[in-house]
Amino acid sequence: MFVFIVKRMLWMLPFLLAISFLSFVLIQLPPGDYVTTYIATLAASNEVVDQATAADLRNRFGLDQPMIIQYWKWISNIVLHGDFGLSFEWQQPVGDLIWERMALTLLLTFSTLLVTWGIALPIGVFSAVKKYSIGDYVVTFLSFLGLAVPSFLLALVLMYVAAVEFGQNVGGLFSDQYLTAPWSMAKVVDLMQHLWIPVIILAVSGTASLIRVMRANMLDELNRPYVTTARAKGLSEFTLLVKYPMRMALNPFISTIAWLLPNLVSGSIIVAIVLSLPTAGPLLLQSLMSQDMYLAGAFILLICVLTVTGSLISDILLALVDPRIRLE
Numbered sequence: 001m002f003v004f005i006v007k008r009m010l011w012m013l014p015f016l017l018a019i020s021f022l023s024f025v026l027i028q029l030p031p032g033d034y035v036t037t038y039i040a041t042l043a044a045s046n047e048v049v050d051q052a053t054a055a056d057l058r059n060r061f062g063l064d065q066p067m068i069i070q071y072w073k074w075i076s077n078i079v080l081h082g083d084f085g086l087s088f089e090w091q092q093p094v095g096d097l098i099w100e101r102m103a104l105t106l107l108l109t110f111s112t113l114l115v116t117w118g119i120a121l122p123i124g125v126f127s128a129v130k131k132y133s134i135g136d137y138v139v140t141f142l143s144f145l146g147l148a149v150p151s152f153l154l155a156l157v158l159m160y161v162a163a164v165e166f167g168q169n170v171g172g173l174f175s176d177q178y179l180t181a182p183w184s185m186a187k188v189v190d191l192m193q194h195l196w197i198p199v200i201i202l203a204v205s206g207t208a209s210l211i212r213v214m215r216a217n218m219l220d221e222l223n224r225p226y227v228t229t230a231r232a233k234g235l236s237e238f239t240l241l242v243k244y245p246m247r248m249a250l251n252p253f254i255s256t257i258a259w260l261l262p263n264l265v266s267g268s269i270i271v272a273i274v275l276s277l278p279t280a281g282p283l284l285l286q287s288l289m290s291q292d293m294y295l296a297g298a299f300i301l302l303i304c305v306l307t308v309t310g311s312l313i314s315d316i317l318l319a320l321v322d323p324r325i326r327l328e
Helices: 002-028 034-044 051-061 067-081 094-129 134-148 151-164 185-222 225-232 237-243 251-255 257-266 269-274 280-289 293-321
Strands: none
Touching: 002 067, 002 293, 067 293, 094 134, 094 185, 094 251, 094 280, 094 293, 134 185, 151 185, 151 269, 185 251, 185 269, 225 237, 251 257, 251 293, 257 293, 269 280, 280 293
16 A cells, blocks of 8 residues: 555656646637737727737736746746746735635635535435435435536525525625734634535535435445344444445545545635635636636646545545455
8 A cells, every 4th residue: 555655646746747737738728818818908998008018018927938938937936946926917926826715715615525524424324224215205306406406596595595584794704894804703703604605505516416426325235245244143223334334335425535625726616706705716717817827827736736636545545444445
């Protein structure tokens, strides 16, 4: 197992280097560049930018150089100095822009994960154990409903309910007076009061999906000979379920770590925009729309790193939890 982990980590280096180059190329593929987008924005406001000014802007941002040189400067600064460059649109270091959004994104994502797992795990087990009962049919109906309702539509409905029925300020994660205030217990309480709406919205589809997966896995395990043997030995039903079939059915929960980490950045962008959440998703979308290549490239590179890291963590945890998965 140790050799496997070391090999995977060594293979990550050339893989991430190749991914960083492809990411940079993809950002450069759309016609034009940041200056072109900037000029088009000014033109929409009846402001004209002459060719000399445009050329000066491209020279200032280094956009007049060949793409391979731009890439080399970008990746060498990242590897040697941890410098992701300067955002064209925000005129701030890319690293500062990303990390100030990641703290709240991390809190929101893991809160959603806890709610999703806390609901999907017991309900999925119940649905499998009580197969074809009234409770199973109710759970199945609600699961399909949760999968069918778009997240942004649910966000609009909950915003209306929170504002009209409960009189709560909706949108964002803080009230106006706490947006720029230093951290305090009052600000934490205000954050908790705003956090429940996005957590419920983001947890609905994931919970509905994992309930179906957990139910299917449990149904496969409940008919195994080892379950019959354990029941014949006199184990209580609860102990039997927790010790054997439920443990084997946990694999899909662990494997979700592979997409959970990149979902920190790219997940639920539309919901974040609808709710005005200060998370990483809307900033990524804005950087792609404005062709802010250093900011967008840093986000895409971060997503790739998190995907590879999440896959490695999932493989290790699966091997530890499930004795059927072993690497020689």
